[in-house]
Amino acid sequence: MLAALFRCAMPTTCVVGILWGDEGKGKVIDYLAADADFVVRFGGGHNAGHTLVLPDSLPTAGKIVLHLVPSGIVREHTVNIIGNGVVVDPLHLCREIAMVQERGIPVELGRNLLISERAHVILAAHRRQDAWGEQVRSSGRIGTTGRGIGPAYSDRCARVGLRMGDLIRPDNLRRALQGIAEQKNAWFGPVGLESIDVEQQFAELSEAGERLRAGIVDAGAVLRRARNDGRRILMEGAQGCLLDLEQGTYPFVTSSHASTGGSFSGTGLPPHAMRTIGIVKAYATRVGEGPFPTELHGEVGERLRKAGNEYGSTTGRPRRCGWFDTVAVRYSGAVSGADELVLTNLDVLQGFDTLRLAVAYRLPDGSLTEQFPAFDLERVEPVFEDLPGFTENLREVRRFEDLPANARAYVQAIEQRTGLQARTISVGPGRDQVIKR
Numbered sequence: 001m002l003a004a005l006f007r008c009a010m011p012t013t014c015v016v017g018i019l020w021g022d023e024g025k026g027k028v029i030d031y032l033a034a035d036a037d038f039v040v041r042f043g044g045g046h047n048a049g050h051t052l053v054l055p056d057s058l059p060t061a062g063k064i065v066l067h068l069v070p071s072g073i074v075r076e077h078t079v080n081i082i083g084n085g086v087v088v089d090p091l092h093l094c095r096e097i098a099m100v101q102e103r104g105i106p107v108e109l110g111r112n113l114l115i116s117e118r119a120h121v122i123l124a125a126h127r128r129q130d131a132w133g134e135q136v137r138s139s140g141r142i143g144t145t146g147r148g149i150g151p152a153y154s155d156r157c158a159r160v161g162l163r164m165g166d167l168i169r170p171d172n173l174r175r176a177l178q179g180i181a182e183q184k185n186a187w188f189g190p191v192g193l194e195s196i197d198v199e200q201q202f203a204e205l206s207e208a209g210e211r212l213r214a215g216i217v218d219a220g221a222v223l224r225r226a227r228n229d230g231r232r233i234l235m236e237g238a239q240g241c242l243l244d245l246e247q248g249t250y251p252f253v254t255s256s257h258a259s260t261g262g263s264f265s266g267t268g269l270p271p272h273a274m275r276t277i278g279i280v281k282a283y284a285t286r287v288g289e290g291p292f293p294t295e296l297h298g299e300v301g302e303r304l305r306k307a308g309n310e311y312g313s314t315t316g317r318p319r320r321c322g323w324f325d326t327v328a329v330r331y332s333g334a335v336s337g338a339d340e341l342v343l344t345n346l347d348v349l350q351g352f353d354t355l356r357l358a359v360a361y362r363l364p365d366g367s368l369t370e371q372f373p374a375f376d377l378e379r380v381e382p383v384f385e386d387l388p389g390f391t392e393n394l395r396e397v398r399r400f401e402d403l404p405a406n407a408r409a410y411v412q413a414i415e416q417r418t419g420l421q422a423r424t425i426s427v428g429p430g431r432d433q434v435i436k437r
Contacts, residue, residue, distance in 0.1 A: 012233045013275045014263045017240030018332045020249075020286040021258075022312070022319060023279040024344035024426060026050030029071035029236050031431060032277075036234040038079045038226055039072025040219075042266030043256040044238030045087040045122060045152070046096075047145040049312070053429045060104045063429075068093050069113065070236050074105055076112075081219050084118035085256060085266020087152040088164055090208035092122075109215030116219035116268075117165030121205070125184055125196050126151040132193055144288070153255035155180070164216050167209025177201050220268020227269060235263040235274075241332035249377055252290025260336040278338035278420065280329055282346040282410070285319040287312050291378035294322035294358045308348040323356040323384065326417035331372035333420050341418070343411060344426040347433075352389040355410050358382035359417055387413055394427040400437050 013032065017023045030052045033039050046067035052074060054061050060074065068088060072078035082088060093115075097107050107113050126148030133151070134144055144150060155161040160180055166172040181196040188195050209216075226233060239258040242248045247259050256262060260276050263269070283304060286292045296304060301321045304310070310319035332338075349355060360368050361380035368383065390406040397403055403411075411422050425435040 011230055012227065012235065012269070012272065013277060014235040014237065014260050015277045015279060016237040016260055016263075016336050016338070017258065018242075018278040018280040018329055018336070018338065018341070019240045019284055019325070020242050020290075020292075021048065021239040022285050022287065022310075023240065023281050024051075024342075025237065025279050026052045026066065026071045027344070027426065027429065027431065028277070028279055028342050028424075029234065030074060031434065032234055033072035033075045033078050035232060036072060036075075036078055037231040038081060038223065038233045039070040039075075039236055040081045040083050040223065040233060040267055041068070041070045041086055041236045041238065042083040043085040043258060043262040044254065045147060045149040046089055046092050047147045047149050047254075048238035050236075050238075051429075053431065055431050064100070064103060064105075066100070067096060069096055069100055069107070072234065072236075073100060073107060073113065076106065078112065079222075080113050081223065081267075082113075082115045082119060083219060083267040084116040085262055086116070087120045087122050087149055087156075087256075088115065089122040089148070090164070090167060090205060090212060094208055094211050109212060110217075113215050114217050114219055114222060115164055115212060115215045117163065117216050118218075118220070118268075119164045120152055120156045121162040121164060121167070122148040122152040123162065123180070123196075123201065124148075125180070125188070125201075126155070128188075128193050129184070132191065150255040162205075164209075164212070167205050168213050168216055170206065173205060173209070174198070174202055177205075223267055223269050227272075233269075235267070237262070241278075241336050242328060244335075247332075247335045249290050250374075252288070259332070274337075276337045276339055277342055278329075278333055278336055278340070279342045279344060280324075281308075281344050282324060282349055282414075283308070284322045284325050284328070285310055286322075287317055287319050292320055292322055293328075293361060293377065293380050293382045294325045294356075295320050296322050303352075304348070307350075308345055323358060323382075324414060325358040325382070326414065327358055327361055327370055327372050327382075329414075329418045329420070330370070333418060338420060340424075341414075341420045341422045342424040342426065343414065343422040346407065346411070346425055347394040347427045349389065349407075349410075350393060351391055355387045355389050356384045357387065357413060357417060359385045385413070385417075395433055397427055398435055400425070400435050403435070
C-alpha cells in the first residue's frame with residue numbers, strides 16, 4: 001500500500017525526521033525506494049548514519065550502515081544523488097563506496113551514484129577545528145560528532161569553502177587551499193592546532209577527486225530534468241526537524257537545514273508541490289547535548305535504551321530516551337509540512353505497564369501551553385497522559401486490526417494529539433516488518 005501511495009502521489013516525496021533524528025529513516029527510504037527513480041540526500045554529512053537491514057533472500061542480506069551514500073543504493077534501479085546541501089569528506093566517501101561494493105552492492109559513479117559539484121568539502125582542518133571548538137565551549141558543549149561538519153558549513157557561509165567540483169580542477173583546488181590555509185593557519189598555531197599543509201592536502205584531495213571524477217556532476221540540472229520528465233524523486237533527509245539550524249532547539253542543533261526546506265536549497269530543485277512523510281519513533285530519543293523535556297532518567301530510561309538498542313549508528317554513543325512528545329511532534333509536523341507519519345519501533349514498547357504521552361508543557365510561570373517554545377525549553381515540565389501498555393510481541397503483525405487493543409489505542413492517541421495519521425507502522429528492523437494502513 002505504501003508503495004502504491006507513492007506511485008499515485010506527487011512525483012517528489014520528502015522523508016524527514018520529526019524530532020532529533022535516529023527515527024529509522026534508512027529503513028523507510030529503503031522501503032519507498034522500491035518505486036523511486038532517484039534517491040537524493042539533501043543535507044548533513046557523515047555525522048548521520050542510516051541503518052538498513054536487508055532481507056535474508058538477498059545475497060547482500062544483513063545490516064548495513066550508510067553515512068553519505070543514499071539509502072537507495074541497495075535498489076539496483078535507482079540513481080542515487082549526494083546533493084549540494086551535503087558536506088562531503090571525500091576520503092570517507094571513497095572508503096564508504098568501497099565498503100558498499102565489498103558487500104556485493106554495485107556502485108558505479110556516473111551511473112547509480114552522482115555527487116553534486118556544488119557540495120562543499122570537509123577537510124582534515126575542519127575536524128581539528130571541530131574538536132577544538134567543543135573543548136573551548138566547556139559546559140556549553142553542543143555534543144558534535146567531531147567530524148568537521150559545523151566548520152565546513154561555517155566556511156561555506158564565510159565564502160571560503162572548497163567544493164567537490166574544485167577537486168577535479170587542479171588550479172581551483174590549489175588556489176582555494178592556499179586561501180583557506182592563510183586564514184586558518186593564522187590562528188591554528190596560536191591555539192595549538194596543527195597547521196594546514198597545502199601540498200599534502202592537495203595531493204590527498206586530488207587523488208580522491210580522480211577516484212570520484214565520473215560521479216561529480218551538475219546534480220541540480222539532472223534533478224530538474226528528471227522532475228520535468230515526471231520521474232519519481234525521493235528526498236532523503238538527515239537528522240531531524242528539531243536539529244534544524246533555523247527551526248530546531250538552538251543552539252543545540254546541527255549546522256544544516258534538516259527540515260523540508262533543506263530539500264530545495266540542498267538539491268537545486270525549485271519549490272513545488274511535494275509530499276512529505278515524517279518519521280517518528282513510538283518514543284523519543286536524542287543524542288548529544290540540549291533540552292529534552294520528556295527524557296527519562298534511571299531504570300525506565302535504561303530499560304527503553306536496551307529494548308530499542310539505542311546507541312548511535314555512527315558514534316556508538318548511548319542515546320537519551322524519553323516518552324513520546326506530542327507537543328514537539330505537532331510543531332515539527334507543521335514546520336516540515338508533513339502529510340503523514342511513519343511510526344517506528346512500536347515493538348520496542350512491549351512489556352511496559354504504562355505508556356506516557358506528553359500532551360502539554362507547564363511553563364516556568366506555572367501556565368500551560370501546547371505550543372513548542374523557542375526559549376527556556378530546558379525549564380518546561382511535561383504534562384502527561386497515561387495509557388495502558390501491552391505485553392504481546394508485535395514483530396509478526398502485519399495488519400493494524402491485528403495489533404493488541406492497547407497498542408492500537410496508543411497509536412490512535414498519538415494521531416489524535418498530533419493531528420497526523422500514522423499510515424505506516426514499523427514493528428521490527430526488517431524490511432518486511434511493516435504494517436500498512
